[in-house]
Amino acid sequence: xxxxxxxxxxxSSVKRAGNLTPPCxxxxxxxxxxxxxxxxxxxxxxPSPSRIRTRTPLETQFETWIQNLKPGFTHSDVVAALRxxxxxxxxxxIFRWTAQQRGYKHNHEAYHTMIKQAITxxxxxxxxxxxxxxxxxxxxxxxxxxxxIIRFCCGRKFLFNRAFxxxxxxxxxxxSRPDLETYTLLLSSLLKRFNKLNVCYVYLHAVRSLTKxxxxxxxxxxxxxxxxxxxxxxxxxxxxxxxxxxxxMALYGSEPNAYTYGYxxxxxxxxxxxAQGLGFYKEMRSKxxxxxxxxxxxxxCSLAMERRLDEAVEVVxxxxxNSLSPDMLTYNTVLAxxxxxxxxxxxxxxxxxxxxxxxxxxxxxxxxxxxxVYFLNKG
Numbered sequence: 001x002x003x004x005x006x007x008x009x010x011x012s013s014v015k016r017a018g019n020l021t022p023p024c025x026x027x028x029x030x031x032x033x034x035x036x037x038x039x040x041x042x043x044x045x046x047p048s049p050s051r052i053r054t055r056t057p058l059e060t061q062f063e064t065w066i067q068n069l070k071p072g073f074t075h076s077d078v079v080a081a082l083r084x085x086x087x088x089x090x091x092x093x094i095f096r097w098t099a100q101q102r103g104y105k106h107n108h109e110a111y112h113t114m115i116k117q118a119i120t121x122x123x124x125x126x127x128x129x130x131x132x133x134x135x136x137x138x139x140x141x142x143x144x145x146x147x148x149i150i151r152f153c154c155g156r157k158f159l160f161n162r163a164f165x166x167x168x169x170x171x172x173x174x175x176s177r178p179d180l181e182t183y184t185l186l187l188s189s190l191l192k193r194f195n196k197l198n199v200c201y202v203y204l205h206a207v208r209s210l211t212k213x214x215x216x217x218x219x220x221x222x223x224x225x226x227x228x229x230x231x232x233x234x235x236x237x238x239x240x241x242x243x244x245x246x247x248x249m250a251l252y253g254s255e256p257n258a259y260t261y262g263y264x265x266x267x268x269x270x271x272x273x274x275a276q277g278l279g280f281y282k283e284m285r286s287k288x289x290x291x292x293x294x295x296x297x298x299x300x301c302s303l304a305m306e307r308r309l310d311e312a313v314e315v316v317x318x319x320x321x322n323s324l325s326p327d328m329l330t331y332n333t334v335l336a337x338x339x340x341x342x343x344x345x346x347x348x349x350x351x352x353x354x355x356x357x358x359x360x361x362x363x364x365x366x367x368x369x370x371x372x373v374y375f376l377n378k379g
Contacts, residue, residue: 062093069098075107082113088121108142115145119152127152128159135166141176150182154189163189171213180222183214187228200236207232223254230260234267239276242267258284262295269302277302278311290322297330304337312337313350317357325360331369339376347373 065081078098085091095114099106106114111134118127131149139145146166153163167186170178190207194200211229214221221229226249233242242264249256261284268277281299284291291299296319303312312334319326331354338347351373355366 078110079113088117088123091117108139108145111139112145141173143176147181150185194235204236227259231263234263237271239267239271258289262291265295266298269298274302274306293324300330301333304334320357325358344377
């Protein structure tokens with residue numbers, strides 16, 4: 001074969017090879033070219049409005065208040081912003097944001113405002129966190145701030161001891177000593193735990209300590225505080241201590257009221273010193289004061305058990321005259337003692353008279369008491 005013929009055959013084979021492209025590659029190339037051409041030809045589209053995140057009302061309010069707090073804001077500006085919030089969560093966000101700004105640190109007034117906002121909004125976890133920060137020394141001490149913390153802790157079962165930790169910190173302070181409100185809160189919290197006699201003695205020691213510290217610090221108690229101290233002693237049957245506090249009331253310029261006499265009357269009767277209890281009752285009535293229903297009933301039962309039945313009946317009528325009704329136990333005690341003394345007819349007369357004067361007795365209770373009187377008279 002000549003050289004010229006071989007060159008012609010070689011050129012034709014190369015040309016055929018160039019025209020043979022793999023099907024898959026050709027289709028891919030064609031699709032790629034189409035996609036590029038479509039992208040290059042179509043204008044850029046705007047993002048869908050549904051994909052744009054809208055701000056919540058809380059975020060909008062937060063940004064508004066942040067813009068109102070201009071650079072260099074003061075403590076009074078922050079306090080005003082916190083007080084203006086009805087939403088405690090928004091107030092808490094503002095409180096935390098301002099604390100992170102350079103050159104600013106919350107003072108006692110800001111913490112006081114935020115804690116009150118958290119308590120009012122029932123954000124107890126927020127309040128506990130803020131209280132921990134205050135106790136740790138996040139701001140300077142303040143009597144109103146610490147009293148608010150004590151009030152919150154006294155109302156929470158598991159924070160009761162924390163209230164006394166705050167109180168002890170106040171005692172060590174030079175310019176934030178406990179005041180009358182502090183002692184009122186602590187004593188009131190202690191008395192709520194005087195529900196059983198054996199428990200009363202446990203907390204009575206704390207009442208004594210608070211009373212001594214109050215006197216040594218120069219805080220003058222009012223009638224309400226003195227009544228709580230008297231009540232604590234009377235519930236523990238420490239009636240001599242209760243009477244001593246009663247005698248000291250005049251030294252503080254306080255006047256005893258119906259609660260004062262009621263605590264003393266009940267405590268003395270439960271101690272077995274009925275004559276003294278009756279004396280305080282008469283002194284109270286001479287001053288125009290009316291005992292509580294429980295004070296009346298304790299005195300009536302104590303007099304009846306002491307066989308001082310005429311005086312017990314007088315107190316029953318006095319109780320009814322003041323629109324107070326004895327319970328079934330009180331009625332039964334007086335009527336039973338009259339029957340045991342051989343005065344069954346007087347017991348029946350007393351029952352009928354009480355039915356007329358007591359609108360609460362009712363027919364059912366009247367029949368029950370009547371059956372009891374007949375049974376005792378037959379015996």
